[in-house]
Amino acid sequence: DAGVTQSPTHLIKTRGQQVTLRCSPISGHKSVSWYQQVLGQGPQFIFQYYEKEERGRGNFPDRFSARQFPNYSSELNVNALLLGDSALYLCASSLGTANEQFFGPGTRLTVL
Amino acid sequence: GENVEQHPSTLSVQEGDSAVIKCTYSDSASNYFPWYKQELGKRPQLIIDIRSNVGEKKDQRIAVTLNKTAKHFSLHITETQPEDSAVYFCADGRGSTLGRLYFGRGTQLTVWP
Numbered sequence A: 001d002a003g004v005t006q007s008p009t010h011l012i013k014t015r016g017q018q019v020t021l022r023c024s025p026i027s028g029h030k031s032v033s034w035y036q037q038v039l040g041q042g043p044q045f046i047f048q049y050y051e052k053e054e055r056g057r058g059n060f061p062d063r064f065s066a067r068q069f070p071n072y073s074s075e076l077n078v079n080a081l082l083l084g085d086s087a088l089y090l091c092a093s094s095l096g097t098a099n100e101q102f103f104g105p106g107t108r109l110t111v112l
Numbered sequence B: 001g002e003n004v005e006q007h008p009s010t011l012s013v014q015e016g017d018s019a020v021i022k023c024t025y026s027d028s029a030s031n032y033f034p035w036y037k038q039e040l041g042k043r044p045q046l047i048i049d050i051r052s053n054v055g056e057k058k059d060q061r062i063a064v065t066l067n068k069t070a071k072h073f074s075l076h077i078t079e080t081q082p083e084d085s086a087v088y089f090c091a092d093g094r095g096s097t098l099g100r101l102y103f104g105r106g107t108q109l110t111v112w113p
Helices: none
Strands: A005-007 A010-013 A019-024 A031-037 A044-050 A053-057 A064-068 A074-078 A087-094 A107-111 B005-007 B010-014 B019-024 B032-038 B045-051 B056-059 B062-067 B072-077 B086-093 B101-103 B107-112
Touching: A005 A087, A010 A019, A019 A087, A019 A107, A031 A074, A031 B101, A044 A064, A044 A074, A044 B101, A074 A087, B010 B019, B019 B086, B019 B107, B032 B062, B045 B056, B045 B062, B072 B086
Parallel strands: A010 A107, B010 B107
Antiparallel strands: A005 A019, A019 A074, A031 A044, A031 A087, A044 A053, A064 A074, A087 A107, B005 B019, B019 B072, B032 B045, B032 B086, B056 B062, B062 B072, B086 B101, B086 B107
16 A cells, blocks of 8 residues: 655755645545644644645645645645745645544755 | 644653653644654654543553643653654644644654663
8 A cells, every 4th residue: 555655755946936746645535734844843734635625724825825636636836935935845644634644755845 | 822832852761761752732622632753854654643532542662641631641652762763743633623733843752772
C-alpha cells in the first residue's frame, strides 16, 4: 500500500513567483489537509478538503489557495511568494474528517 | 491562541529511563489528541492517539494520558532506546472535525546510550 505522496520534493523560487504543490492521498482516503512547517516549529494548519470541498482554512492570507480533484488528489497554490513562505509543506490524508491523519514526506520550498 | 502548549522543548535521558512530555490545550470542545514523531528530514509519523472519552491508552512502551478537567495530556515513553531520539509533537484535533490539527512546538528527545 502506497502512503501519501507529494511532489516535488524540493523547490526553489524567487520572491513574487507562484508555486503549485501536489499531493496524492492514501488509496481510499477522501480527506486531504495541508500544513506549513517552518524550521523548528510544529506544523501549522492551512486547509482541509473533503469530497472536493473546502472544509476548513487556517490563518493564512488569500495568496494561499487549494483544490481537490475527483480522484481526491490535491494541489496547494501560493501566489506572490515571500521569503517567509520558505518552509516544509506537508499534506496529510485521512479516511474522513474524523479519522487519523497520515502525512506525506513534504515539499521543501525555498524562496530566495 | 490556537496552538497547544508543549513542554519541555528539549529532553535528554539515558537509555532505559522514562521520558514524559506534557501538553496543554485551551478549547473544551477538543476531543482528539494525537502524538507524532518526526525524525530529522522525515515526515511526522503518528505514534499514538487518544480520544476524549478515554483517560489512558497504551501501546507497548508508549502511553498517553488525558486529563480533561485540567485540559492537559501527556506522552510517556518507558525503557527508552537511542532510536526513540526524534522531535515529538502533540496535537489538538478541535471541535466537530479532526481535519484540523493544531500542533505544539515540539520536544527534541535525545536518548543517550
